[in-house]
Amino acid sequence: MADILMPSLGADMESGRLAEWLIKPGDSVAHGDVIAVVETQKGAIEIEAFDSGRVASLEIAEGEEVPVGTVIARLGAPGEATAAAPASAPSAPPPAAPAPAPSAPAPTPVAAPSPAPAGPRRRVSPAARRLAETLGVDLAGVEGRGPQGAVVSSDVRRAAETTRAAAPAATQQPARRRGLDLEEMRKAIAAAMARSKRExxxxxxxxxxxxxxxxxxxxxxxxxxxxxxxxxxxxxxxxxxxxxxxxxxxxxxxxxxxxxxxxxxxxxxxxxxxxxxxxxxxxxxxxxxxxxxxxxxxxxxxxxxxxxxxxxxxxxxxxxxxxxxxxxxxxxxxxxxxxxxxxxxxxxxxxxxxxxxxxxxxxxxxxxxxxxxxxxxxxxxxxxxxxxxxxxxxxxxxxxx
Amino acid sequence: MSLTEQQIRTAVLEELGNVAPDAELDGLDPSEDLRDALDIDSMDHLNLMIALHKRLGIEIPERDYPKLLTVDAAVAYLLARAG
CATH class of the missing domain: 3.30.559.10 (Chloramphenicol acetyltransferase-like domain)
Known part of the structure; x- marks a missing residue:
């Protein structure tokens, strides 16, 4: 068994928010595979597996923010029949995995964590992610029309307008954490550079x-x-x-x-x-x-x-x-x-x-x-x-x- | 194939959007230096030249890159060479 931890992606990262799982219990992963997207002060980063093995369980749900070093998933050895993994009994609903199944207060049906298909990785530009955060748009439901199907700012804006038209009142979430990424990135730079000059x-x-x-x-x-x-x-x-x-x-x-x-x-x-x-x-x-x-x-x-x-x-x-x-x-x-x-x-x-x-x-x-x-x-x-x-x-x- | 100015302008703006998906193209002044207006760096600019070369089939020698630093200038240059 090996634990996958929330990685430290820089001297001053304290926590990360799991934006998207790209694996599920039962999947095989090899060293270097991209297994998740984590939202950090430096934007959305693809997390790679360190060990190889079969995914036994996911320990946190999409959207959760946890401190660096927290166990976010568990791996079994490649051949190991992991107790928790549903791999051998595909008919049974994933039994063990504590958190992830009902992805928090799933706001819209499209938000279900199913869209990690076999297809190529979905690209989301940093600006689009930022804008989605600001406008409260769920990226899972946004169609990407950028290069190679990447989700770009205009896609997010269009999605926001569609949603607003559909439910005029509901989406009036106050523009929380406006300009999140750049502000957060500035904080990360400040912390790293201050430490550099101090030490x-x-x-x-x-x-x-x-x-x-x-x-x-x-x-x-x-x-x-x-x-x-x-x-x-x-x-x-x-x-x-x-x-x-x-x-x-x-x-x-x-x-x-x-x-x-x-x-x-x-x-x-x-x-x-x-x-x-x-x-x-x-x-x-x-x-x-x-x-x-x-x-x-x-x-x-x-x-x-x-x-x-x-x-x-x-x-x-x-x-x-x-x-x-x-x-x-x-x-x-x-x-x-x-x-x-x-x-x-x-x-x-x-x-x-x-x-x-x-x-x-x-x-x-x-x-x-x-x-x-x-x-x-x-x-x-x-x-x-x-x-x-x-x-x-x-x-x-x-x-x- | 003879290209119209409008076709070329559309191509320049679309490829610019692809090269710099994180830049705000609305309200871009077509006579402003892209490096100042959009923070286009040398890698972005080279990628734009590659994309325009592929899309329009027009040769753009490296020594001419400085002639394509604004949208208007790029359109004029490409139009003159589209023949």
């Missing part, structure tokens, strides 16, 4: 990196390719960072209980700004082993899921370092605040043309200001300088990345 002795370094070689190489490469095969320069930044971390492992990991723990791989948290405010930095796993095309695909997928919903728990818990890259817009340099328990954050400012001295004469070159915020309990400035130098060197030979 982590940061030091900061910066250096200017010549990008002539990288820009030229990228322009040549992209010119021969259709748009969907083109790369962004931030992909080169991610890969150079990951390769440099192989030689500078002291920046890749976490600091917990008084000691540095090296990361199990190079899992780079990539900061993505959220429209309307807020920021999230989910991990791309094993970046040092991905070629540039694969990395671009991963980054594209990640950005899409930040926008549309569908981030997974491992992406929030696994980053071993964070990279924040401004691309073509914004300011020239940024100095980050480390996301605990990580020990370093790299900032790539806006790529811009600068006058630099080249062979004793002024020249205009595309450059980027690269910064490092690092934890002085683990490394010092000398090492940080070598790490930045290594990244800069790798960017001089883009074809090697």
């Amino acid at each position: 982590i002795p940061h030091y900061y370094l910066a250096t200017r990196v010549d990008l002539q070689a990288a820009s030229d190489w990228l322009a040549r490469r992209n010119a021969e390719r259709p748009p969907e095969a083109r790369l962004l320069i931030s992909v080169l930044f991610l890969k150079a960072t990951a390769l440099a971390l192989r030689d500078h492992g002291a920046f890749n990991g976490t600091y917990e209980e008084g000691a540095f723990r090296p990361g199990s791989g190079v899992h780079v948290g990539s900061a993505v700004a959220i429209r309307g405010g807020g920021l999230i930095a989910p991990a791309i796993h094993e970046v040092d082993h991905l070629d540039l095309d694969a990395l671009m695909a991963k980054l594209r997928d990640l950005v899409e899921r930040v926008r549309r919903g569908g981030l997974r728990s491992s992406e929030l818990t696994d980053p071993t370092i964070t990279v924040s890259s401004l691309g073509e817009r914004g300011v020239e340099s940024l100095f980050g605040v480390i996301y605990p328990p990580q020990v370093a954050l790299l900032g790539f400012g806006r790529v811009s043309d600068q006058v630099v001295a080249l062979d004793g004469a002024p020249a205009v070159r595309p450059t980027v200001e690269l910064s490092l915020a690092a934890d002085h309990r683990v490394t010092d400035g000398h090492r940080g300088g070598l790490f930045l130098r290594r990244i800069a060197d790798l960017l001089q030979e883009p074809e090697q990345l």
Whole structure:
């Protein structure tokens, strides 16, 4: 038997609300399967199974909010005939499972937890989830007309209007917890950043990196390719960072209980700004082993899921370092605040043309200001300088990345 | 196939909605820089170029991306190339 617990999806998460079960008693799950959607301060996150086995029982109902560490479901061993599971007696109504059956005060018939069909996962954009919360719309009954059937804001609005037309008085729930997600996310950022500045002795370094070689190489490469095969320069930044971390492992990991723990791989948290405010930095796993095309695909997928919903728990818990890259817009340099328990954050400012001295004469070159915020309990400035130098060197030979 | 301006404008707005499902398109000023108006970042913009290329079959070289930074500019650029 294994218990599935409400996971901690970040240093400062205290509780989570179970938005949707994607499993039921009797189902088999394997490590990495998405089993539930949990509403957190960072939006709706897909929770993955850690252990494999057969679902014996669900311990909390959809809509329930429980503290981190609470048992939310129980697993039996893969072959084990679990006492509670109805698997062997499909005719009997699910006997044991204490809570989940009648999903709370089911407001409308469509809300029954049946819609976890075999079909593909339903996507709900973060904005739509937020709006649904504000308007009191049950997402289970909303038809998604966004890309790939995703539920987007306009679907929620349409559903709200339909409901209101049908039952004019009933839905006048006061717009409770308006703007929930962004406010909650701000709180989560506040807590994490305050903890960071309280506990982590940061030091900061910066250096200017010549990008002539990288820009030229990228322009040549992209010119021969259709748009969907083109790369962004931030992909080169991610890969150079990951390769440099192989030689500078002291920046890749976490600091917990008084000691540095090296990361199990190079899992780079990539900061993505959220429209309307807020920021999230989910991990791309094993970046040092991905070629540039694969990395671009991963980054594209990640950005899409930040926008549309569908981030997974491992992406929030696994980053071993964070990279924040401004691309073509914004300011020239940024100095980050480390996301605990990580020990370093790299900032790539806006790529811009600068006058630099080249062979004793002024020249205009595309450059980027690269910064490092690092934890002085683990490394010092000398090492940080070598790490930045290594990244800069790798960017001089883009074809090697 | 010859596309009308209206068809192209519809395509641009729909694909923009797909690329940025969390952005508010109502009341978007078609002459405003999308990066400012909707916080479109380089990944969003590249995804928009991909979608328009696929949907309209019009080549958009990377060096021309800066010519498609507003809805109006994108429509004009694509119309000129739709032939």
